[in-house]
Amino acid sequence: MAFPDGFLWGGATAANQCEGGYNEDGKGLSVPDIMTGGTVSEPRHITDGILPQYHYPSHEAVDMYHHYLDDIKLFGEMGFKCYRMSINWSRIFPNGDEAEPNQAGIEFYRRVFQACQEQGIEPMVTLSHYELPYGLSKNYGGWKNLKLIDFYLNYARTVMTEYKGLVRYWLTFNEINCLLMGGFGGVMGGGMVPEATDTPMTFGNCDWDDPQARFDALHHQFLASAKCVTLGHQIDPQNKIGCMIAGNACYPHTCNPADVLAAQKQQREMNFYCGDVQVRGAYPAWARSLWRREGVHVEVSPEDAATLAAGKVDFYSFSYYMSATATADPVLLEQGNIFGGAGNEYLKKSDWGWAIDPVGLLYYLEEVYDRYQVPLMIVENGLGAVDEVEADGSIHDGYRIDYLREHIKQMEIAIEDGVDLMGYTMWGCIDLVSASTGEMKKRYGFIYVDKDNDGNGTLARSRKDSFFWYKKVIESNGADLA
Ligand code: BG6
DSSP: OOSOTTOEEEEEOOHHHHTOOTTSTTOOOBGGGGBOOOOSSSOOEEESSOOTTOOOGGGTTTOHHHHHHHHHHHHHHHTOSEEEEEOOHHHHSSSSOOSSOOHHHHHHHHHHHHHHHHTTOEEEEESOSSOOBHHHHHHHOGGGSTTHHHHHHHHHHHHHHHTBTTBOEEESSTTGGGGGSSBHHHHHHHOOOOSSSEEEOOBSSOTTOOHHHHHHHHHHHHHHHHHHHHHHHHHOTTOEEEEEEEOOEEEESSSOHHHHHHHHHHHIIIIIHHHIIIIISSOOTTHHHHHHHHTOOOOOOHHHHHHHHHOOOSEEEEEOOOEEEEOSOTTTTBTSBTTBBSOOTTSOBOTTSOBOOHHHHHHHHHHHHHHHOSOEEEEEOOOOBOOOOOTTSOOOOHHHHHHHHHHHHHHHHHHHTTOOEEEEEEETSBOOOOTTTOOSSSBOOSEEEOOOTTSOSOOOEEEOHHHHHHHHHHHTTTSOOO
16 A cells, blocks of 8 residues: 555645635735636736726635535545645735734634534645735735735734644745746736736746846745744644645756756756755755846845745645656747647647646656655646536546546655655645636536636536545545546
């Protein structure tokens, strides 16, 4: 039996993608609340405030704000041991800079955690999942401003104190390494919103991207994360606090040494730049070369270095959806997926162009465990696909089961190889709004939600085939994958 007793099987969501209730009970606006819907070919827009001509999918999302009791019961029915979710910061501090929290927000999440407890589900809470209060973005310029560290710590102190005993697992920042990517990364990760009133959100280099601001923002988040780890341990020594990295398994496109070096560079920068700071407590030696190449300056004072060294995380968590290939050939560069690269002729892609590569998960687990030797947790993995509802209401998502099964098999191999893997929370366990495209059509869930891209639908929930399959997987602790 590969999977250890107590393995944290479950699912994951983020508040801004599932909760809705965007202005209820004192909640303030958060950055996703000013992001419009999009599609795979039409980018989302980010607007300055809410413009009447647009649909903003986070406003209602799948309305978990009002359905959480039933939804958590469904998670319980599948046997979840763990539910990874985020607290929407602007529900607790509506503008982000208040001294006192919004009591209605505090009570909402207390009820959510109590519902988890009733189902025997351990919550794992992301403190910041791409959902900065818009006030901190608009009035302070987002994470490039040093003041954000204190606002974040006030928020973290508040929720860690309120939920002491109800929540033991915390993640400081979702996919913190997305700040290394231009455009989208700066907005989602750093809350650094372009000045124009209406801007299409693209990935990579774009005219409103500011690399210096991104690297500053990331440094501030590292400090905030380290201080939060120290604080969280003081509040409750039982707390386990992790980092969360967008896992980028990267292969050389060919055995040309230039491609091999390009792959090494991408692995280091995307996975180990943040991992080293958060797990080892210090920037890697080559960070200076990266800063030089990016034309940025990062000042690490002796006090900063001490803060980082004191606030090492307890475990390393990551998302894994796809692998990428790196090339030194500029002509091939744009053929990859969201992580760029040259494409991979050995792999199929999802309908959204993400390369499907279960073996890449094994490769990534082994690489990361070799380097850090701390417990690992896969907190996101899954397939975004179009689901069809049959006349009798059933949803036959065999393609999703295949995707998950093949990834779980690779986890098993990693565990047999000695990797200390704590758990697996499949992404989007209930259908929710896609972060990159703002769609409902890109579904991940075991639970279907009746809602379309334009916001129409009854919001009714139904169980897909994968729901029953995952229930068996958990019941058998990963032994029955059939
Ligand atoms: C991760 C994010 O990048 O990938 C999630 O942490 C996101 O918020 C998930 O939803 C899947 O991406 P998408 O764009 O398909 O929703």
